[in-house]
């Protein structure tokens with residue numbers, strides 16, 4: 001079925017009309033900056049609430065964590081005004097530094113419980129059918145730490161089909177767990193033993209065989225930037241950033257769970273659940289992205305105001321916006337979409353009074369999920385900062 005809004009948005013002469021409601025800032029509109037700007041990413045160890053300090057839930061990093069080197073290139077929300085995030089403005093999460101890889105000698109190895117081990121050069125990967133997917137990547141730590149509130153971006157990724165390569169390698173019957181190993185490595189202390197550990201994540205064979213997954217060598221029609229995984233990274237649309245392993249070195253098929261730091265020690269959400277009135281502390285590995293949204297900016301033209309933002313982490317069906325705790329208003333969604341891409345939205349804000357205002361958004365998806373409020377047990381019972389997809393307020397002064 002053809003949706004009328006889409007036709008209007010794409011139809012030449014009518015395009016101007018649709019633009020009026022577009023979530024993108026229009027010429028002549030002025031951005032009203034948020035008053036609650038995040039602090040800059042601090043140097044040295046991450047400052048966290050007591051309950052989140054390393055050692056309380058995990059002991060992993062040797063030496064201090066240096067978030068100035070781990071979390072990079074964050075943009076102000078006010079500046080995120082394009083559906084595709086340009087490569088030079090895409091956030092970067094770099095746990096062990098950026099490995100320098102020669103594309104001429106690069107190879108990707110597929111090994112472990114397979115009938116046919118593979119070794120593919122970059123040229124061989126590029127010779128396979130090219131697949132493209134537009135997918136929004138969010139770091140699961142986004143909005144869990146006060147200084148990282150915009151670690152999210154949307155890009156068009158291109159590469160070879162992961163399922164096709166796995167099929168070529170022919171996993172053995174007992175090969176059920178697929179581990180993706182990066183070139184980057186660091187020292188990790190586990191029970192007094194120091195090991196040199198590569199960045200790694202794993203998925204089940206079922207999840208790996210999703211036709212959307214690619215071994216990606218292009219980001220927005222250019223080679224991957226060094227910090228975003230050059231020359232080859234995994235793109236698994238619909239999963240949090242951490243699952244999208246960069247600087248891919250090896251794919252290993254195994255018959256046991258992979259319990260590396262980024263599966264089983266960090267990126268583990270600890271949550272208090274009540275089961276028959278009894279506390280149960282669940283510990284779960286960060287995986288699929290959760291439904292969420294954020295107000296990106298307030299704009300004005302004369303005395304006409306609008307609030308704009310994005311929603312992602314599911315097939316978004318609706319976004320609502322609340323000002324100063326009032327009634328929820330339905331926002332209009334932009335027509336640009338892909339199964340794994342964020343939706344831009346906008347809502348008119350007629351005649352705000354002078355002074356400070358709070359703005360909250362909430363997303364709904366086609367499966368009947370709602371982005372949880374801050375007091376939802378899913379959010380309130382969570383003791384670690386990952387998967388902070390709850391509704392969050394931003395503030396402006398008019």
Ligand SMILES: Nc1nc2c(c(=O)[nH]1)N[C@H]1C(S)=C(S)[C@@H](COP(=O)(O)O)O[C@H]1N2
Pocket residue numbers: 090091092093094095096137138139140182183184199227228229240241242243244245246247
């Ligand atoms: N090899 C490797 N892959 C990695 C990481 C890393 O440090 N090393 N960081 C992960 C995390 S936590 C996130 S959020 C995403 C971020 O992707 P980006 O840096 O391209 O934005 O990469 C993931 N892939």
Ligand SMILES: [Mo]
Pocket residue numbers: 093138139140141241242
């Ligand atoms: Mo992340």
